[in-house]
Amino acid sequence: DQQVKQNSPSLSVQEGRISILNCDYTNSMFDYFLWYKKYPAEGPTFLISISSIKDKNEDGRFTVFLNKSAKHLSLHIVPSQPGDSAVYFCAASRGGADGLTFGKGTHLIIQP
Amino acid sequence: NAGVTQTPKFRILKIGQSMTLQCAQDMNHNYMYWYRQDPGMGLKLIYYSVGAGITDKGEVPNGYNVSRSTTEDFPLRLELAAPSQTSVYFCASSYGVAGGDTGELFFGEGSRLTVL
Numbered sequence A: 001d002q003q004v005k006q007n008s009p010s011l012s013v014q015e016g017r018i019s020i021l022n023c024d025y026t027n028s029m030f031d032y033f034l035w036y037k038k039y040p041a042e043g044p045t046f047l048i049s050i051s052s053i054k055d056k057n058e059d060g061r062f063t064v065f066l067n068k069s070a071k072h073l074s075l076h077i078v079p080s081q082p083g084d085s086a087v088y089f090c091a092a093s094r095g096g097a098d099g100l101t102f103g104k105g106t107h108l109i110i111q112p
Numbered sequence B: 001n002a003g004v005t006q007t008p009k010f011r012i013l014k015i016g017q018s019m020t021l022q023c024a025q026d027m028n029h030n031y032m033y034w035y036r037q038d039p040g041m042g043l044k045l046i047y048y049s050v051g052a053g054i055t056d057k058g059e060v061p062n063g064y065n066v067s068r069s070t071t072e073d074f075p076l077r078l079e080l081a082a083p084s085q086t087s088v089y090f091c092a093s094s095y096g097v098a099g100g101d102t103g104e105l106f107f108g109e110g111s112r113l114t115v116l
Helices: none
Strands: A010-014 A019-025 A032-038 A045-051 A056-059 A062-067 A072-077 A086-093 A106-111 B004-007 B010-013 B019-025 B031-037 B043-051 B054-057 B064-066 B076-078 B087-094 B111-115
Touching: A010 A019, A019 A032, A019 A086, A019 A106, A032 A062, A045 A056, A045 A062, A045 A072, A072 A086, B004 B087, B019 B031, B019 B087, B019 B111, B043 B064
Parallel strands: A010 A106, B010 B111
Antiparallel strands: A019 A072, A032 A045, A032 A086, A056 A062, A062 A072, A086 A106, B004 B019, B019 B076, B031 B043, B031 B087, B043 B054, B064 B076, B087 B111
16 A cells, blocks of 8 residues: 555646645654655655654755645745756655655656 | 765566676665665665664565675675566665655665566
């Protein structure tokens, strides 16, 4: 059973507009959430994270929002740029040694 | 700074063959992981290690083995390759427990394996 769900396999956004990527989780033991970005033929790279004690974290153009009661988080990218075109993975951690649980990813395409 | 290095980048195996995917990190990280990614799917954890001499199974360990004799190296062994093991394999490492201030995972570039 998928514990981290990204229900949109792809998303197309015009350059300069806001991109919103969504993620839902089912395991209430998750206490840390991360977004990774992946280009073709490369490994995922860390983008931004949020602890369960916060509801928002910003880093430049990237903001992650966490709604614990809804078990939902979202990544906002403003403004979207062509270099943002990539697959974005939502991931969650229980704080244990067994790494991260990943969603299936959302392919973001920024249209010129 | 090389980070996490995986070899080979590509490999084709015949059913029943065996091989080892190599992974090395030069960041003195305690934690190391092997994930596989199938098309359209997220990354699934195969094995992980919290330090030299200590390994444990992840979500999908069947058909694989690992060892961690040094802090730097974490090879993944495929015994009796099967078509179901066709996938892209990613090795990752972190200084601390995944998540948290010291738990960022650093990934290698991946090893694409095809079993025919």
